[in-house]
Amino acid sequence: MDFWSIGAKSCLLVYVIAVSFFPEPSANPWTILVCLSYICLNIALPIFKHAHPKLPLACASIALAAYSAYSLNPAFLLLLPASLYELAGYVGRSKLLLIPAAIAPIPFVPHAELPEFLLAASLCLLLYAGGRNSTDKLARARNEADKMREELQRITRSLNENNEYIRRSEYTIKLEERNRLSQQIHDDIGHAMAGALIQMEASRRLLDADSGRASELLGNAISISKEGLEKIRLTLKDLKPKSEELGINRLRLLAEDLSVKHPVQASLSHQGDIDAVSPIQWKIIQENAVEAITNSLKYGKATSIHIEIQVLNKFVKSAVADNGIGAEKVVKGLGIVGMEERAASIGGTVIVDGTNGFSVTTLLPRGSE
Secondary structure, three states: HHHHHHHHHHHHHHHHHHHHHOOOOOOHHHHHHHHHHHHHHHHHHHHHOOOOHHHHHHHHHHHHHHHHHHHHHHHHHHHHHHHHHHHHHHHOOOOHHHHHHHOHHHHHHHHHHHHHHHHHHHHHHHHHHHHHHHHHHHHHHHHHHHHHHHHHHHHHHHHHHHHHHHHHHHHHHHHHHHHHHHHHHHHHHHHHHHHHHHHHHHHHHHHHOOHHHHHHHHHHHHHHHHHHHHHHHHHHHOOOOOOOHHHHHHHHHHHHHHHOOOOOEEEEEEEOHHHHHOHHHHHHHHHHHHHHHHHHHHHHHHEEEEEEEEEEEEEEEEEEEOOOOOOOOOOOOOHHHHHHHHOOOOOOOOEEOOOOOEEEEEEOOOOOO
C-alpha cells in the first residue's frame, strides 16, 4: 500500500513542479528545497513497519505541503489529499475516516484552485480505497493460507500419530497372538506330550515284569498322542485363513490402494458362493485383475474402475471394467496374451471388449484345481 501511495504522490509532485517552474524563467531555490524535503519525508515512510513512527512523518509531510501552498505556490495544496488519506489510514482502519480527510482542506483552498484540488482529491481517494481493498484481500488470503497451513500440519501430525498407533496396535496384537499360541501349546499340547512320555516310560519299565500293564500304558500313551496331534491340527486350522477370505480381501485391498494412489474411483462387488472358488482360481483372478487395471491406467485414461466377482453354476466370472476411452479394435499384447494363458491353464477363457470403455472378463470352470 505504501508504494501505491508513493506513486500517487510522485505524479502529483511532478505536476506541482511543472506548474511551479515552467511558467517562470528561473527556479525558486525555496521551491526546490521544499520538493526535496517532501520527497525525503515520503520515501522514509515505507522504511518503518509500524504506524507509530509513520505518524510524525505523515504529519510533517502535511505541514510542509500546507506551508508551501501558503508561502510559495497554491499548487502544493494538491499534495494534501494523498497525505491526509495516508494519515487517516495510520490512525484507524475505518474507511469513514477518509471522508473528513477529503473534506477538511476544502475551506482553505482558493476558488481558482478548487477544481484541480477536487480532481486530485477524488483520484487519490479512488486509488487509496482500491489499494486498501487489495491490501485487505491479500491480508485475508494470507491469514487463510496460514490457517490452512496450520490445519494441514495438524492433520499431518494426527495422521502420523494414527499411523504410529496402528503400527503399535499391530505389534501388540502380534505379541498377544504369539503369547496366546505359546500358552495354548504349553497348556494343551505340552501337557499331552508330557503325559504320553510318562506313560511310555512306565510301559517300558513294566514290559518284562507285567506285559499286560505295559500294553495298557502304551495304549494310553498312543491315545494321548493322538489327542495331542488332533489339538495341533485344530489349532492350525483355526489359525489358517480361508482361501476365499484371502482372495476377496486381496482384491478389496487392491481396490482401496488404487483409489488412494491414483486419481480413479475403484470399487469391488461379489455375488454367489465365493467358498466354491479354489486357491488357484483366486490366484488367476488376482493376477488378471492387476494386469487389467494396469492397462486401464496406462492406456484407458479411466476415472472409474469396477471389479466384479460372480460365482455361477458352472463358471467363476471375474470382470474388470473401466469408463475409459476404450478401443474399436482390440490388439492383443503381451498382457492380454498372458491373461489368456493363465486362464487356459485350468480350462478357462478371457473375453476383452473395448466398445464401452474397456472390460476384461475371465471365465474359469468351477471345480478346477
